[in-house]
Amino acid sequence: MAETETNTPRERYRTQVRTEIKQHAWEQIATAGASALSLNAIAKRMGMSGPALYRYFAGRDELITELIRDAYRSMADAVRVAFEGGADVAETARAMRRWALADPHRYLLIYGTPVPGYHAPDDITAISGEIMATLLDVWSAQPPAEHATTALEADLARHRHWAGEHPAPPAVLHRALIFWTRLHGLLSLELAGHFVGMEFDPELLFEAEVADLRA
Amino acid sequence: MAETETNTPRERYRTQVRTEIKQHAWEQIATAGASALSLNAIAKRMGMSGPALYRYFAGRDELITELIRDAYRSMADAVRVAFEGGADVAETARAMRRWALADPHRYLLIYGTPVPGYHAPDDITAISGEIMATLLDVWSAQPPAEHATTALEADLARHRHWAGEHPAPPAVLHRALIFWTRLHGLLSLELAGHFVGMEFDPELLFEAEVADLRA
DNA sequence: TCAGGTTCGTGATAGCCTCTAACTGGAATG
DNA sequence: CATTCCAGTTAGAGGCTATCACGAACCTGA
Secondary structure (H helix, E strand, O other): OOOOOOOOHHHHHHHHHHHHHHHHHHHHHHHHOHHHOOHHHHHHHOOOOHHHHHHOOOOHHHHHHHHHHHHHHHHHHHHHHHHHOOOOHHHHHHHHHHHHHHOHHHHHHHHOOOOOOOOOOHHHHHHHHHHHHHHHHHHHOOOOOOOOOOHHHHHHHHOOHHHOOOOOOHHHHHHHHHHHHHHHHHHHHHHOOOOHHHOOOHHHHHHHHHHHHHO | OOOOOOOOHHHHHHHHHHHHHHHHHHHHHHHHOHHHOOHHHHHHHOOOOHHHHHHOOOOHHHHHHHHHHHHHHHHHHHHHHHHHOOOOHHHHHHHHHHHHHHOHHHHHHHHOOOOOOOOOOHHHHHHHHHHHHHHHHHHHOOOOOOOOOOHHHHHHHHOOHHHOOOOOOHHHHHHHHHHHHHHHHHHHHHHOOOOHHHOOOHHHHHHHHHHHHHO
């Protein structure tokens, strides 16, 4: 939600309105889902008439893209803050869960069902890369035990493009990947409400998975 | 997609049109996503004019609910067939992955971002329960090694409502749950395209997770 | 101070969408 | 043959995205 600082009052007004629009957008997403997000409805709730919002966003897609960008940025910051605060693997996982539970729709906007044909702009995929880089940092501080190289690790040694310049060995790449996929499995099912009828405590399942991940 | 057998030609015609509508709906979901599904567009592609479809479905929601029901039914059948064909845990996991990859949008319609406020009718949650029951069957044939009871297993022993009459012990409930969450994490990230820029082989990651699950 | 361009917000409009309502014409039924 | 039923039609209300032309407010520079 952070908007760059600006000078002229006009630009300050502009960014102020933009963030106000985004706030209303998040509220609407929380109550009716991203697919029901309506520029028209936001405008009316802000006391303006429909097309006014097109001065601030080129269209519905640009608004949603901006929300996705903010969400990624917020998550990348949360993970980074955890790591730099000295969090180990388990505590980083908990930080991610807290971030997800704090606003389920924000998480689902990032990792939920994508619109076919939508391609995130490069700066967003870069933030996604930041998150993976931080996970590699976290796991590098707690590297897995020595073991024979697996087929997957051989593949990861070849395709380590996504790790950027990070010097993590394939075993750490593997660890970061399953950290991501297992957490995502737990969080997305929990946030989407697939556990509700089951009545067990999702946090215990989460903690059990975190413990397993460290072993 | 299975429609009950009927007698009169009128009813046969009716169910025939219903399945034709659903086929067009799946095509539209595959190309533009579920949120862009349009009764109007389907009607036009079938050579009829808009409101005609309301003879067959009470509205857009009912059509989507029907698609969700068919998707769950298909998945439950796929898992059941695998189990009854003698599949072990690993082979059942592969059957689920094959089912998901065969039609990514069908999987995402079930397990993707839910619409806030949407509640699936009881018969659909029953099918979801069928799937869990089959997973319990699969794991009961390959029970995990003995170990001290964990906090999660104690919780599962108390809240085993979702397992119905199934006699599986808490350790098996735990196993079935993480089978589900880990597979879902892998599949939903793969199907949503979050691995595309990474270039590693998702199947190797999947197999590594399956192997880990059996250990 | 005041003339200029710039930017904001408006109403009108086109073209989608869902869904309701009244109507027509053909098929099934007695 | 007459009646009932039902598929499909058009018309229309009300929502949406998005574009356009216009008036009004604002900022800037002479």
